[in-house]
Amino acid sequence: MSNAGSSGAAIAQQQFFSDAVQALEEHRKHFAADATRRRLVAYSLKAIAAIGGILVAAHIRLIPASWLGIAISMAVVIDGIFSNQILLRASVAAKQASDRLLARIKAEHSLCIPSIVALNSSGETVKAADELFKLESKLTKDLHSGTEKILDGKRAADLKALDRLNPTHHGAN
DSSP, X not given: OOTTOSHHHXXXXXXXXXXXXXHHHHHHHHHHHHHHHHHHHHHHHHHHHHHHHHHHHTTXXXXXXXXXXXXXXXXXXXXXXXXXHHHHHHHHHHHHHHHHHHHHHHHHHHHHHHHHHHHHHTTOHHHHHHHHHHHHHHHHHHHHHHHHHHHHHHHHHHXXXXXXXXTTOOSOO
16 A cells, blocks of 8 residues: 555645645734834834933924933833843744744745656556655654754744843853
């Protein structure tokens, strides 16, 4: 019996592959949306700090200097407390890693499919089905392991951000 076993196993494997691709695409969308939100916060806080600093340094009296000082301090504190920079970097890195993994999987799939189609067209349908089963099994495994590595990176960044809330924590565990 071939690795594909039966048409039921082949259909199931195709569904597993499709589900794994879809799951990574969903993660990628989440990473991209999170990065966009965090960029907006980061740029806004940096703008408050920079413009406030310029206004204070230039002695422009549109807003009392004490209010500007408070706004600048709050921008810096908010950015630090919420570890926005760390989490922004993690989301951008996760989105980029997802893009690379999806591109690699799709490229490998696209490169291998023509030979499988050729086998099928030449009447070697069992061998074609077996090769497709093997390909999609391998790619599904690659997707799962790659996705898990990406999620591990995000989890590590989340823990790093939480560690920053504890002033006595020095990264030892």
